[in-house]
Amino acid sequence: xxxxxxxxxxxxxxxxxxxxxxxxxxxxxxxxxxxxxxxxxxxxxxxxxxxxxxxxxxxxxxxxxxxxxxxxxxxxxxxxxxxxxxxxxxxxxxxxxxxxxxxxxxxxxxxxxxxxxxxxxxxxxxxxxxxxxxxxxxxxxxxxxxxxxxxxxxxxxxxxxxxxxxxxxxxxxxxxxxxxxxxxxxxxxxxxxxxxxxxxxxxxxxxxxxxxxxxxxxxxxxxxxxxxxxxxxxxxxxxxxxxxxxxxxxxxxxxxxxxxxxxxxxxxxxxxxxxxxxxxxxxxxxxxxxxxxxxxxxxxxxxxxxxxxxxxxxxxxxxxxxxxxxxxxxxxxxxxxxxxxxxxxxxxxxxxxxxxxxxxxxxxxxxxxxxxxxxxxxxxxxxxxxxxx
Numbered sequence: 001x002x003x004x005x006x007x008x009x010x011x012x013x014x015x016x017x018x019x020x021x022x023x024x025x026x027x028x029x030x031x032x033x034x035x036x037x038x039x040x041x042x043x044x045x046x047x048x049x050x051x052x053x054x055x056x057x058x059x060x061x062x063x064x065x066x067x068x069x070x071x072x073x074x075x076x077x078x079x080x081x082x083x084x085x086x087x088x089x090x091x092x093x094x095x096x097x098x099x100x101x102x103x104x105x106x107x108x109x110x111x112x113x114x115x116x117x118x119x120x121x122x123x124x125x126x127x128x129x130x131x132x133x134x135x136x137x138x139x140x141x142x143x144x145x146x147x148x149x150x151x152x153x154x155x156x157x158x159x160x161x162x163x164x165x166x167x168x169x170x171x172x173x174x175x176x177x178x179x180x181x182x183x184x185x186x187x188x189x190x191x192x193x194x195x196x197x198x199x200x201x202x203x204x205x206x207x208x209x210x211x212x213x214x215x216x217x218x219x220x221x222x223x224x225x226x227x228x229x230x231x232x233x234x235x236x237x238x239x240x241x242x243x244x245x246x247x248x249x250x251x252x253x254x255x256x257x258x259x260x261x262x263x264x265x266x267x268x269x270x271x272x273x274x275x276x277x278x279x280x281x282x283x284x285x286x287x288x289x290x291x292x293x294x295x296x297x298x299x300x301x302x303x304x305x306x307x308x309x310x311x312x313x314x315x316x317x318x319x320x321x322x323x324x325x326x327x328x329x330x331x332x333x334x335x336x337x338x339x340x341x342x343x344x345x346x347x348x349x350x351x352x353x354x355x356x357x358x359x360x361x362x363x364x365x366x367x368x369x370x371x372x373x374x375x376x377x378x379x380x381x382x383x384x385x386x387x388x389x
Contacts, residue, residue, distance in 0.1 A: 002032040003366070006057075006092035006116075008083070010039040010103025011241055012268045013289070015049065017098045017121060019271065020176035020353035022054065030361055034090050038079050038103055040064055040242035041267060048270060058086040062103070067247040075242075076106050083110035094366045097143075098122050098173070100136030101241075112142045117366040119145040121173060121356070124153030126311025127289075129209045131243075133311075144369035147356050149347050150313060161374040170355040171348015174293045177271055179350040184276040192273055193236055195264045200336050201234035202226070203281045205288040206253070208243040209308040209323075215245045216252065218323035222285070222305055223256050225328035231262045236277055238288075239267035283335040285328070292318055296345045301335035303328065313346045 007022055009015040025031040034057035037046045046056050060082030062075040083106060087095075095111040097104045098121040111118055120143035127133045140146060140157050148154045149172040157167050183189075190197045206222055208215040226235055237253050240246045257265040269277060275294070278284065284295045284302045289309060291302035296315035306323045314320075319335065321327040363369070 002030055003360070004032045004034070004091065004093045005096050006034045006036060006087065006090055006094070007096045008036045008038070008104065008107040009045070009049070009098075010079075010101050010107070011099075012041075012045060012048075012270075013241075014098040014101065014104065015045065016177055016271050016274075017173045018096070019052065020173045020180065021096070021121070021356050023180075024353050024357045026054070028357065034058075034092065036060065036083070036086050036090075036107075038062055038082065038107075040246075041239070044267065048268065057090060058082075060086065062242075064242055067242070067244055069244055072102070072242070072244055076102050079103055080106040080110050083107050084114065087111060087114050087116060092116055094119055094360075096121070097139065100125070100127070100130075100132035100139065102131075102135055103242075105135045105139055108139050108142050115370060117145070117369045118143040119147065119356075119360065121147045122149060124148045124150075124156040126156070127308060128310040129211050129287075129307030131211060144366075144372065145359070145363065147352070147359070149352075152313070158375070158377060161376070163373055163375055164377075166369070168355065168359055170359075171350070171352040172293055173352045173356070174290070175297060175345060175348050175350040176353045178275055178294060178297050181271050181275050183279055184272065186280045189273065189276040189280050190234075193264055193266060193269070193277070195234050195236060195262075197280075198232050198234040198262060200229075200232070200283075201236065201281045202229075202283045202285050202332065203236050203238070203277045205238045205240075205284075205286040205290065206249060206305070207241050207287055207308065208245040208249060209287060209306050211307075216248050218306055219249045219252050221323045221325045222328055223252065225325040225332065226263075226285070227256075227260070228325070228329050229332065231260075233262065235260065235263035236269075236281065237263065237265040238269055238274070239265070283332055285332060293345075293347055297343050299341040299343045301338055301341065303331045303335055315344050315346060317341045317344070 025033045036058045038060040062079045064075040095118045123140035146167045154169040257263045278298045284291045287308040295302045302318045321331045
């Protein structure tokens with residue numbers, strides 16, 4: 001009998017990281033894959049996922065109406081109830097999730113109560129400027145298999161008391177997605193995003209820094225820095241995520257784009273257009289993890305704003321700045337003056353998905369994973385399973 005796997009996606013970011021694994025699962029008779037979709041823009045994303053040739057088994061409406069802590073918490077509760085119903089109907093043998101979002105924490109919580117084994121991609125990272133850090137570690141503690149991006153991440157998961165034999169350093173699946181995605185040429189890309197390319201162009205993504213005192217203020221600082229670049233710089237914005245202050249930040253960006261003919265906004269570019277953007281723009285600006293994970297594979301400089309990604313490994317192409325307009329503007333101008341860098345990425349070789357599939361097929365009956373042992377160990381001497389990065 002094939003292994004019944006339920007994969008849950010809550011944002012465009014985790015979907016992009018799941019896709020390389022799900023493609024292989026869909027092609028392999030050893031797996032029976034079901035995809036569950038939720039999140040802020042769940043309807044649009046469900047259409048995108050169907051366009052990627054995946055059948056959507058369930059769509060869960062979180063009923064997110066505002067970006068206040070109360071509204072986000074209520075939407076998370078709605079999602080948990082929806083997951084519980086979906087699991088009862090789908091009866092998966094294994095839940096597969098990626099990342100560190102509250103939408104995914106809810107999916108894992110419901111699966112844990114239902115005694116469904118959980119495989120987690122992307123544990124062990126550190127992002128000190130976001131509540132995602134705590135969510136990620138909580139997801140790891142409730143998970144039964146761990147597919148992490150680096151040996152450093154593997155050691156951190158073991159520090160949580162997880163059994164080293166269940167922790168595998170495989171690299172980032174984001175690099176797999178880059179390797180397998182055909183890119184648009186420059187003219188076709190700019191035509192699809194509706195922007196006449198300028199001499200210099202930037203890809204901009206800004207999410208709330210959920211442990212910062214005022215992410216809206218920080219976003220204003222970034223927008224002022226971008227305004228100072230002038231009309232000769234093209235700006236491509238992607239949408240923000242569904243965190244506290246996310247809707248307000250989204251409105252700020254939409255207003256900025258309306259008054260700047262050199263700027264366009266897309267709630268989601270999809271993988272092909274986003275990776276094409278990373279190839280054809282001159283700098284990536286904002287605080288998205290993609291500036292650290294994917295942009296270095298194209299040699300594209302990243303100006304990373306604030307502490308949202310603090311603690312992650314950095315390639316030489318990443319410059320960190322505080323959310324101050326002068327510092328942001330100066331870092332962007334410096335990036336424009338640089339020659340394009342040789343691609344250097346610390347997150348693996350682009351074959352993480354194949355490694356994950358190999359480990360899943362070798363695990364045997366997933367129910368045996370439900371009983372976990374807490375392993376006390378010295379983090380400096382912890383041994384983890386070979387990662388083959």
